[in-house]
Amino acid sequence: MRKKARKDFRLHLLVCAGTGCAANGSFIIKDALEKEIVKQGLEDEIAVITTDCQGFCERGPIVIVQPDGIFYHRIKKEDVPHLVEEHLFKGRPVKSMMFVPSPEEPAIPRLMDIGFFKHQRLIVLRHRGRLDPENIEEYIGFEGYSSLEKALTRMTPPEIIKEIKASGLRGRGGAGFPTGVKWELCRTSPGKKKYIVCNGDEGDPGAFMDRSVLESDPHTVIEGMLIGARAIGAHKGYIYVRSEYPLAVKKLLIALRQAEEYGLLGENILGTNFSFTIDVVQGAGAFVCGEETALLASIEGKVGRPRPRPPYPAEKGLWGRPTNINNVETWANVPVIIARGALWFSSIGTKRSKGTKIFSLVGKINNTGLVEVPMGITLGQIIYDIGGGIPDGKEFKAVQTGGPSGGCIPRELLDLPIDYEGLSKAGSMMGSGGMIVMDEDTCMVDVARYFLNFTQEESCGKCPSCRLGTKQMVHILNRICEGTGGEHDIAFLEEVGRSVKLASLCGLGQTASNPVLTTIKYFREEYLAHIREKRCPALVCKSLISYIIDPQTCSGCTVCAKNCPSAAISGEAKKIHTIDQTKCTKCGICLSVCPPKFKAVKKTSPAVQ
Amino acid sequence: MMTLTINKKKVRAKKGETVLEVAQREGIYVPKLCYLKGVTPYGGCRLCLVKVKGWEKPVTSCTLLVEDGMVVETETPLLKRLRRFSLQLILSEHPHACLVCEKRIECADYQECIQKTAITSGCKFCARNGNCELQELIDYLKIEEIPFSFKYRNMEIEKCDPFFERDYNLCILCGRCIRACQEIREAGTLDFHHRGPETMVGTAYGLPHLESGCQFCGACVDVCPTGALRERYSKWEGVPEKSVQSTCLLCNIGCSIDLKINDKKLINTTPTHEQICVRGRFGIAPLVYHPKRITQPLLKKGDRLVQVEWKEALAYVAETLKAYTGKTGILFTPQMPVKAIDSIYALARHLKSTIAAPLALDAVVRPFDVKKFERGSVILIVNTDMVSDFAPVLLHARKHSKMQHRIIVIDAVKSRVAEMADLWLQPRPGKESDLVRTLFAGGRIGKSVGVSQEDYTSCRDAVKEGPVYLLFNADNMKGMKLPKRVSVLPLASSINTLKILEMGTDDSAERVLKDKSVDCLYTIGVAPRLDRKYKRLIVQDSFPPSFDFDLFLPAASFVEIDGTVVNINGKIKRLHKATEPLGNSRPDLWIIKEIGKALNCDLTKRTIRRKRRGKKSQLRKITVTKKYPLYLIVRKNSFVYRGHMLSALMKGFERLRYDNRIWINSATARKLKIADGADVRVIGQAIDLTLPARITDHVPPDSALIYAHPSLAISGDQSVRIECIKS
């Protein structure tokens, strides 16, 4: 119905309603647009439609005017009348709301001309911004579930597996195990009852592609699971979603209900003898449940403590039965591979890593958002061509990939082509695809400490190496950040880090020291600055920095003194202020409130001999 | 069978075995801490790591199943390094100043240590010193220093519960106690809580074990590799130097136990193969060395009891018994070796005296092995709290059953087993036997029984065919006709019950006490309440009775003697002497024999007495009246040693069981304005007792419960009234 209706309108306004844009008020913009359109009498000509995540989240709220593909970003409610009148009524696109890559460059009207979108290759996110996830018909309209039909009626299960194997698809959630091989192991494992699981416990901080896929294209995942279930011989599937994603659960439940209504889930799917159902299980806030054995324990209603492998889930998984686990992004690749063939899929990417990968480009980067790129693209291309470089003219320092299991990659490796092997050779890993960009204001020791604190808190507590080894590393890193570390601490950190990797049971412990080991490897001089000179070059570590007021530029406006929560600033109006270092808690408020015209408050970290 | 190579040695293994098990069998030592035989491997301590050829990373051998042709190394430099690393980390949270002290061997000879070790954290002040798995591993892995910063958890030592205490500052989170509690005992009192560095072992909300449903079986204490869980009684008794296998006499199951001896003293008792209960684990050693135990013959001279030699005591007995031939009543405990029982019968015959043991003698018994429940059968538990009283039997029942069995409980009292049963029928008090009878005889159930027709029908359907195991409390189900497929065990009866049933007996203990012709009473391990005066009272026991006596003959405890007993399955179990009888005490058999010698009587002749039973005892009908408005449920107490309630002798049992109190329904107690712990007077047609109250919802409204005991002189349900004693 809706598709038909769409053609009747002259213009379509696509308002992004992803989590990012919604939080930025996209629904307010939508309401304002609708009201304004009615006011202008355009309601018969122009339709306002909400779409799923466009991926360019930082620029929200985003509105795209179709069919021309004009991209408007950071729209405010008060801009709406102007936009409607100029563009929709008079036909003159509004430059002031368009994307401007840098002050020196002109505004770019079309979405596809913007670097952020231009360099992406959309496979998993192929429906991005084009369909309503709560309406199965729209998915079907984009030939959704035709791969399932093909797999059910024109392919045998071994043929499906052969196709997936030939495509070279590898697990998108972690170490990159070949998906087809995994399916085959589970298929050939003895046992009548088999399960498949979709791992949506996207725990890596800074990664949110699975959330985006689940929220904006749930049927792709469901279709992928159906095909996998057919290939493996599973009768029941579970989608495990972390508790922090309530919207994804909501959208999934709607999608599952609709799929059942359409006979795509349940008994005798599409008239065949294939039957399959899916349950959604919500996590409860434990990073370790991303590890497959812990995830299975959690589905069984237990504490998520990993158990040793073998036996692998393919032999003994849920309730002791053969189980196949893939993450959201992996499942979402499956329908496309079946539809377009292994040959096509394997033509994208590098020799050993095929297809595309979604990265969440976040941190100190101009264009924050989700990007899907072919394997083999270099870090530099992602950060500069798509990400638009570092904001405020700062210097790029490192990019952290792979979440707490990954590592920090320095600028020397910007030309590194991204694939599974390349990243692990650099000491990091693909992980789920978080890409956190760091600039000169990011302290690498502090980052290492951040991740170690994270893994320490998220350790299930089973192995001493993980439970206590990470804690010991945090102790040492704390010492270094406080300026009380010794030079031997670096070697000791490396020694402990290497042992933790080998002595721990699961992936969490086995990779926990990566952030420390890579930062030491690439940023040793920053560690040494903390140790030898008691100085934090990035001005982050609180114990090593101080705030001072430059007497040359302080005008005595008293703003800093009024805002100081610990009454550490003294000085009368129109007179130079000073900060009592003994009282200062280094909260940084003075710096942020000091009027830009004076810039009198400064952060320093002088070397101590 | 398959072959694998461990450290270049070819070894054979069965499918399903782990590499660790095979290595252990082949005498190849692999260090480990979290491994525990018989429970799910955990793979958490990381000490049993081995290297498998072709595998990239080391794996834990406790979780690794053998594969044909597997090539395993257990002692590579990397494995040694990783083991040291893991153990050093474990020790970064376990007080270790003494563990890695270079003078730790010399230190043993000194009282105090010159090292600055906090008193509470030094090995010398740990109950497991010398018997600690960490000490062994430190020697094996040659750990001389801990390069990590140490954290003392500073958790309060949990001393609030009876029998054992917990110092979680010493816990290494191996999870053995948890798996023992959950998997072996199916109790689920302990679990891990929190996660990461906060991970700890404990009960829900850190509640005392008494409030967490703990049975105090001690399985957790026995598997702890450190001093974190320690038995209170034997805490400072050191490492046992020998172990003697014997049998526990404290109930009718007669579990095999190991008597742990140090310096000629029994320090504690542990299970030999299988699981035991709180009685066998924590009750025995404190009984043997109980401060109230009498270990010298005492003779009344004038108004005073005087310590005498055995010669004088025996002469007095012989003289007295001779003088009172035909006028002596003998009451004896079944908790002594069968030979002693034979001898006392022979003596009784010689003296023409009446003899009885406090038993339910017309109980139905169709014995079966409590370790072998047939599959597909139903376990019908009547008036017996299997969880609190006979947990090891229940474990067998559940292990053999799993899905096939159904556990059905019939009990007016909300017992712990009722709460876990598949089906619980709660009839009105006193109606249990009616219910069971109807269940097997067929027919509809009367309204007065108080069970819904629906529950009754599902229960009847469950027991309609196939084997049924009926476990019940002896005094409640006299003279019942049951189909052959029903096996019956009165679990609450004492050990040797079958022996005594075979011997036959003149009378019940009650009737011996009421017999007017008895002028001399000779009690062996029975401490009844006496309602009349006797001319002579001879007591042979370990603890003093509540009445005055003329002579006390100190009996040895069952760990101090050799002999055999018969358990409820009809199995003969051996008692082995582990220590010398304390003081001047002597085995019961020795005492009886000496008396026999003095009386010139041949005690070796075996006596079988015909049961001189009159008409079958009738079930008394209990009616609640205005005068006696409460229904008093009387349960046989199975926590008794030689006529003494364990609760009366040991505070821990009292806190665990409250079986020395009268249990009153809370609504009833409110009506009567009775507070928990207050002394109340219980008055019935035949009784008048004063005892403390326990207010509980486990007893149904308008009723109360007492655990019967010889010293209360009460048997069978009755109607009573309860009065609050004003303090």
Added chain:
Amino acid sequence: MSKIEKILKDHHYKRSRIIQILQHVQAEYKYLPKDILESVSQKLKMPLSTIYSIATFYAAFSLTPRGKHLCTVCMGTACHVRGAPDVLARIEEKLGVETGGTTDDKQFTLETVNCLGACALAPIVVIDGTYHGQTTVNKVGGLLDKYHEKKGT
């Protein structure tokens, strides 16, 4: 039917659904009250220690009553590098509680989360389910005041 009976029935009294059951209990009571867990334990015949173990393992569960407003600060990596620790410190100071605590007037409970997957908005503070992106140390005061005002009305 009591609330708890209804929750258990919705999950077919299945022990494997315990995590979801606890989530529902928490949605109903805002935390996991002890007496409710005891009743769940009895009705599912599941040891209370196991339930307690689950409730303390998973970060989403709270065993203590929460305040009227739940303030969650995202501590994901993107938020961290963009100043989340300072924002958190400021909120702690403003509310006078440490992370995980509830203010004395029972108005606010302060918690942290590892990543909300809305990194583009870093640093994020969520109050009662509403996302507040690009929070700075300066904005914190006004943000909390808005909710404090609601208390008055």
